[in-house]
Structure formats: structure tokens, C-alpha cells
Amino acid sequence: MTNPTNITTNTQTTICPKHVGIIMDGNGRWAKQRGKARTFGHKAGVESVRSAVKFAQQSGVQVLTLFAFSSENWKRPEDEVSILMELFMYVLGREVKRLHKNNVRLKVIGDTRRFSDKLQKKIAEAEAQTEQNTGLVLAVAANYGGRWDIVQSVNHHIKNKPGQLISEDDIHQQVSLSDFADLDLIIRTGGEQRISNFLLWHAAYAELYFSDELWPDFREESFAKAIKSFASRQRRFGLTGDQVENSK
Ligand code: IPE
Ligand code: IPE
Ligand code: MG
Secondary structure: OOOHHHEEOOOOEEOOOOEEEEEOOOHHHHHHHOOOOHHHHHHHHHHHHHHHHHHHHHHOOOEEEEEEEEOOHHHOOHHHHHHHHHHHHHHHHHHHHHHHHOOOEEEEEOOHHHOOHHHHHHHHHHHHHHOOOOOOEEEEEEEEOHHHHHHHHHHHHHHHOOOOOOOHHHHHHHOOOOOOOOOOEEEEOOOOOOOOOOOOOHHHHOEEEEOOOOHHHOOHHHHHHHHHHHHOOOOOOOOOHHHHHHOO
């Protein structure tokens, strides 16, 4: 496995992105290719989650946000939704101890009120148990939508500062994960090139990386490739390339 902490490209030696978001897509197609039910793919995807977390820890990523269930995914067949919920419960129960041991801080972002009381309780316990950890922040986006996130932030403003115009800063401060590093890189597996209502606010200046691999096939080497691609890019944030070069 390549160690990406000090990737040297033609132009620069770059440190790892601080915050990586992953749209873990392609579980259903992975299962279909094997003549299995879609849920078989979701279960297989758990192993890729483990390897992504491990890789993020080793490579110096500070925040890893995984898109596990979108606010639109409720529209899927009922049995798929309920198996996804069960899987979430099961994985939370089984993995939290290990995450805690590895100093990982777990956060769940999204409108968790729609989940069962049991699942909400489990999420709250997992977050509380790992709250003081100082290593990787693992954010799981569940019943998450980028539009929902912006709206809940605006509503917070309306309640707290009624009648006052809202600024970018106001929105920024109340969207999910505002306490953590800005999103640097979005990886999407599964071959589609879209955001699907992931971290819309945060995506403004994130680099995008699309992989044709289906999520259950996405392992450390694939993650390393994405980081390498990130490292080779010049992020200009509206400046000219020369300005960026000269400010180094
Ligand atoms: C992503 O895989 C996982 C979730 C959305 C929960 P999909 O289930 O969307 O897999 P494809 O895109 O149908 O292959
Ligand atoms: C995005 O995948 C959501 C997650 C990975 C959780 P989808 O499979 O739901 O996205 P679309 O529907 O193809 O845009
Ligand atoms: Mg999909």
C-alpha cells in the first residue's frame, strides 16, 4: 500500500486533505452483478467502510465524512430501507468499541429524528462515548441532505435573530461539521458524476474525484489513488495560478 502522507508530485509536496467526504455508491449494482439481492451489496460495503476508516487514520486525514443514507433514500423499497436501518444499528453496535479504542470520534450528521427511538439512542450513546477522542473524526451522514442542512441552519438564524438578514458566515456556523476542517475532497464511487444532495454548502471549493469502482470494491489502494489525484491539483480559490504559486 502506498503511504500518501508525503506525496511528491511534479510541482509540490502536498499533505493529505484534511477533510474527505465519500459518496459510497454502487452497492446495489455490485450485488446484482453477482446475482444477489441489493442488500448483499450493502453488507459487503461495510468492509470498505472499515478499510476507508483505517486508511484515513494512517494517512493523516482529520475528518472523514461518509454518506450512508440520503434524505431521498427513504423512497427505496421498504425492505431495503429497513435492512439498511438494521445494518446501521448492527454496525454501530459492533464497531463503536473498536473506533473508541482507536481514538476515533464518531458523529452522525443528518435529521436523525426520523430514525427509530432505539437507533437514535444508539447513535447518541456512540457519540457520547467517543466525544473526547482526539484522533480521526468519523462523520456518518445518515438521513442527510445538503439542502436540509442549509435550511436547518437558516431556520436556526430565523429563530435566534428574528428579522435580521442572514450572512454566509451565519449559515456556515450552523451547518453540520462547521467546527471541523473545511471539506477538501469529495470521492464518489460507482461511476456516477453527481453530488446527490451530499454536503452542498461544504462542496463549494472541494475537489471532486470520481471512481468507476463500485463501493464494495473500493479499498486502500483506491483511496490512495484519490489522495494522489488531489495532491496533483492546484487549488486556486478564485486566484490566478501565478498568485497561488507566488504565495507559497
Ligand atoms: C449506495 O449504493 C448505498 C446507499 C445509497 C445506501 P446504492 O444502493 O445506491 O447502489 P447502486 O447505485 O444502486 O448500485
Ligand atoms: C447517494 O447515492 C447516497 C448515498 C451514497 C448514501 P444514491 O444512489 O442514492 O444517488 P443517486 O440516486 O444515484 O443520485
Ligand atoms: Mg446508487
